[in-house]
Amino acid sequence: MDQNNKQTWSFTGTNGDFKLPQSDRNSYLYFPLVNEGGMMSSVSPKLHGQATSGHNTFLTPPLSVEDLHNSRDSRNFWVYIEGKGAWSAAGNSAKQNAEFYTDNADDAMLEAGFLWHKVTRSSADLGITAEITSFVPVGNDKVELMRVTLTNTSGKELTLTPTAAVPLFARSADDLRDHRHVTSLLNRIYTSAHGVEVQPALSFDERGHRINHTSYGVFGAEGNGNEPLGFFPVQEDFIGEGGSLDWPEAVVLNRAPEAGKGGEMHREGYEALGGIRFRTITLQPGASNSYVIVLAMDSQRIDVSTLMNKYGTTAGFELLLADNKALWADKVNTVEFHTGDPSADQWMKWVTLQPVLRRLYGNSFLPYHDYGRGGRGWRDLWQDCLALLIMEPAEVRSLLLNNYAGVRFDGSNATIIGQQPGEFIADRNNIPRVWMDHGAWPFLTTKLYLDQSGDLEFLLQEQCYFRDNFMSRCRERDASWDEAAGPYLRTSAGDVYKGTILEHILLQNLIPFFNVGEHNNILLEGADWNDGLDMAAERGESVTFTSFYASNLLDISRLLRTVKELKGYETLELAEEMLHLFDSLGTSVDYNSVSAKQEHLNRFYASAPNKVSGIRVALSMDKVADDLEHKAEWIFEHLRRNEWVQSEQGDGWFNGYYNNDGEQVEGEFTEGVRMTLTGQVFPLLGHAAAPEQIPHIIAAVERNLLDDRIGYRLNTDFGGIQQNLGRAFGFAFGHKENGAMFSHMTIMYGNALYKRGYVNEGRKVLESLYNLSVDFETSRMYPGIPEYINEQGRGMYTYLTGSASWLLLTMVTEVFGVKGQLGDLLLEPKLVKEQFDAEGKASIKTIFAERELEVVYTSTGSSVYGEYQIHSVTLNGIKVTLQRVSEGVLISRDLLSALPAGKSHLVEVELA
Ligand code: G1P
Secondary structure, three states, X not given: OOOOOOOOOEEOOOOOOEEEEOOOXXXXXXXXXXXXXXOEEEEOOOOOEEEEOOOOOEOOOOOOOOHHHHOOOOOEEEEEEOOOEEEEOOOOOHHHHHOOOOOOOOEEEEEEEOOEEEEEXXXXXXXXXXXXXXXXXXXXXXXXXXXXXXXXXXXXXXXXXXXXXXXXXXXXXXXXXXXXXXXXXXXXEEEOOOEEEEOOOEEOOOOOOEEOOOEEEEEEEEOOOOOOOEEEEEHHHHHOOOOEOOEOHHHHOOOOOEOOOOOOEEEEOOOEEEEEEOOOEEEOOOOEEEEEEEEEEEOOOOOHHHHHHHHOOHHHHHHHHHHHHHHHHHHHOOOEEEOOOHHHHHHHHHHHHHHHHHHHHOOOOOOOOOOOOOOOOHHHHHHHHHXXXXXXXXXXXXXXXXXXXXXXXXXXXXXXXXXXXXXXXXOOOOXXXXXXXXXXXXXXXXXXXXXXXXXXXXXXXXXXXXXOOEEOOOOEEOOOOOHHHOOEOEEOOOOEOEEEHHHHHHHHHHHHHHOEOOOOOEEOEOEOOOOOOOOOOOOOEEHHHHHHHHHHHHHHHHHHHHHHHHHOOOEEEEEHHHHHHOHHHOOOOOOOOHHHHHHHHHHHHHHOOOEEOOOEEEEEHHHHHHHHHHHHHHHHHHHHHHOEEEOOOOOEEEOOEEOOOOOEOOEEEOOEEEOEOHHHHHHHHOOOOOHHHHHHHHHHHHHHOEEXXXXXXXXXXXXXXXXXXXXXXXXXXXXXXXXXEEHHHHHHHHHHHHHOOOHHHHHHHHHHHHHHHHOHHHHOOOOOOOOEEOXXXXXXXXXXXXXXXXXXXXHHHHHOOEEEEOOEEEEOOOOOHHHOOOOOXXXXXXXXXXXXXXXXXXXXXXXXXXXXXXXXXXXXXXEOOOEEOOOOEEEOHHHHHOOOOOOEEEEEEEEO
């Protein structure tokens, strides 16, 4: 509780650790525990949650967020107290639940940090305290550890019999409903000196049952390494007839366990349980005893003695916990902020962690999940690279290169992404669907990469193209496609065709230019960024992504001119079929004519029917750049003239969409105002919104979309289900993609405002997100940002959201203004007064040019944004000769690259 008697978490030090009193008085809370080895766990204040390494290998029963409070399938640790009865150290017993709202309720305090979780639960009535610490150790083992320490807090001796109980699901999430029982018949349950292991005989799949090798287990030891007394390997025996996991007969009646330490198969054909009985102990007042519980899985039978030697003692536990803390601290401290608000700085550490979590969990393996089956989406692949460029930059080049292998020659892309980098899989479900925004993101990410690294050669690197049985952006099927030939575009001679990255980018951005609907904006196709706009595939248009593509065309054009200037290249080699797309180099297309564009595109499709000749043509760099620029300018002009909604209030905004009836979606209608934030973000983020339009858009957003309770909404209330637009409007208003505060769009809006020089307005947007997220009594979430804030103000889908990448990126490159410009370091701070500390300092630690830099801004005059300028810069105390550009100050990459690697370098910037 804070001073105002509000329940909230609070930071306990300076490294992001926090505590939350009465942690079990919240629902939907969960904490991630994970490692690079593929163990993905989540844990709630009552130790609920799951442990899995993928969709088909759940150690504990798979769950969704409602199960956190409604299901009894959770990690548990029981204590039978002589004379007093059963008590759950995790808080999961029928009795504790019944007493939850009474004075007899336990007290529970949560503490957590990177990446560990501890709950201290005390029963004043019983005179016992249990401290349960959980984490997933560093390394490649798929292991989760729990240490339970029981302390006698009563004035008298306590005699206790402890029993760990963790349900072992040991199979695929698909078996949760389909074949739930018959798959339990596959279970082969083994007990050994320390616990229970299940290796199902087959993995159930009606297309062909296969021998299963994966093995799952729960093992335990007393803190000193002592073996348990015996086991309860079968759930139904443990709970007893009429019992349940939260009131199991074996504990409540303190039944003796089955011994069975032999390691031979012990039981088969039942739902299994990691039920571990420890010896009865007597604790004197103040005395404690500890236990270590190991949840583990392996690709074969588990080597239990090796496992327990490594993980099975409290001494080992302490060391591993320290390693784990050090590893995660290292990861999140790659970027560190220091501003006038230390709490906000610590909060940013949790945001910094989020992109790493998304890389490890994808979107599926925490209790809130967008899709349940694992896998990654194309859009997310590119968005996640934004944060990696800041946090793990060394990896990004090859990631980007691999990702481009998913592009089809029609500018669309594979949507099923394999396990290995660069592995894309043909859609066997045959769902012909193109998300029209997909082609726009890769260039945005690549541009950031080029700016951060200066690696222009990357554009000329070659990569293959993806091919499957879809062509012409899924409008046609390719009857000649042979899956056996692999998912690669080939030449007429049958060779795998490779083109430069630049060629891929050009296809992705040029083809949409011609793919327009009746209002001459790019077709919405299957949906755009908003996955929920999925019911306007015939006539729908995404005006907002039209502006994104146009901005890309202009930026690519500028990039080509730079490449020519810096590298001296006069020509560009491209597949000959692409000549069609540069119409101004041959027969110009009338851009005002929708049918002319469509016909032109059809001619291109006909010339490259999922195959290319393999012949390249050399085009003049200048002419290609001119062509792109001309196309971009045409779109800007078209949007400003035709898609501007002039409000009666004096302000205005961009219409973002046309629906499947060809109607303009946004505007002031008699039924109310229809406006989307998405519609504004992309014109602002790129070049489509003219400078004089920006203040009008801001005013319209503030008026129509800002709600004091939940922040900047994604859209106004359209008041109906919009079958001509998408499922999003079937969602209740104020939830998810229908009018919630959707962090991703809000942050991109903030980013765009900073970019366009509206710093105070941008800051207001980011602040609102921060304030909503940290207002625990309403948001009910741990530090970090949610995917969205719902109508009630609750933070939803915590941890796994692409918006964290955007927030990190915005803080580093916009707010602190530490960013690359074709490899050089540009300093362009956009800090506002409150962000400087009492000494007028604000600083950031980040990686640039493979060097760790600490950039410290000191304001010696005004700290009001707009009033200060960079006055001087020193590097490790030595004055740097300033190269001023319109945006700020440039420090050459050569200067930074010459610094020794492996240590931190100080860049002191005086603002005056
Ligand atoms: C999620 C998806 C993202 C999509 C968005 C809107 O956002 O991951 O690709 O564009 O919903 O439909 P996120 O969870 O990344 O915030």
